[in-house]
Amino acid sequence: MSTQDDKDKATKQDRLIEHSYDGIQEYDNPMPRWWLLTFAGTIIFAVIYLFNVGPVGNGKGRIADYEDDMKAFAAAHPAPTGEVSGDKLLAMMKDEDALHEGEEAFQKFCASCHRMDGGGLIGPNLADNAWIHGGRITDIYATVVNGVLEKGMPAWGTMLKPEQVEQVVAYVASLQGSNPANPKPPQGTPVTP
Ligand code: HEC
Structure with missing residues (x-):
């Protein structure tokens, strides 16, 4: 066996988790740090987005935004009412x-x-x-x-x-x-x- 293989084996053995189920053991392979940070970031973004605050939306909230848009549209496109001079x-x-x-x-x-x-x-x-x-x-x-x-x-x-x-x-x-x-x-x- 080469020395490289020995080394790999050694580090893997180091990370073996203590317990064993039916004789099967697991390595402890945590997600990489960049992945965890991205994941946490998406959760934080989702919360901010949900309330449409500060850095993501204009802070008014989605429902108020929608109602504003509808009002702006109605103002730009008045429906004929049947009343006219x-x-x-x-x-x-x-x-x-x-x-x-x-x-x-x-x-x-x-x-x-x-x-x-x-x-x-x-x-x-x-x-x-x-x-x-x-x-x-x-x-x-x-x-x-x-x-x-x-x-x-x-x-x-x-x-x-x-x-x-x-x-x-x-x-x-x-x-x-x-x-x-x-x-x-x-x-x-x-x-x-
Ligand atoms: C699909 C067929 C159809 C189209 C298209 C249509 N009309 Fe009519 N229109 C009718 C019918 C049928 C009547 C009769 C209603 C009744 O008997 O009370 C009528 C009645 C009218 C009357 C009332 C007439 C009266 O004697 O009081 C006006 C005015 C009129 N139409 C204008 C228009 C204008 C302007 C357009 C286009 C923007 C238009 N119509 C398109 C079918 C149509």
Whole structure:
């Protein structure tokens, strides 16, 4: 046997743990120090992270953080409420850019049911003066925002941006008197402008 082997044997024997189970003995091989320190570090980090304090988070706590984020998002994306100033919508009807945006949105989202020219298909004619849900511009706005779900008119308030809803409503109102060819017969009550 070489001297190297003897030496290995000696040090291993030194670290043998006293006890023996059924004649089997164990070496005492502790985890290396760097491993233990990393392990302890992760536990400490987890505790700090849990409470979101000082060095890890901003110290406010995770729930407060989440609520802050939600508030910031809500402030940046106000949901249309069905309340809008009629004057604002009427002014939009004179704003070329707004009408143009509204027309694009109408062709994209509404024409499938109301036809490109608003003459009506699955949904009613929007170019005549008869309205099921009211013909004031604020009524139209409320119908578009809330939809008429049981009749198949989606609630656009949750799908379009608030200003998009306003633009498309201004556009719909501007269709009054445009007399599209082969319109769907009037439905609802005629409203004198
Ligand atoms: C999936 C089909 C569908 C789409 C898409 C759709 N609508 Fe409608 N819409 C309807 C139906 C159906 C009605 C009739 C509801 C009723 O009978 O009460 C309606 C009714 C309306 C009314 C009320 C008409 C009235 O006489 O009071 C307005 C205004 C309207 N839609 C605007 C829009 C706008 C604006 C869009 C696009 C952003 C749109 N709709 C997209 C199906 C649709």
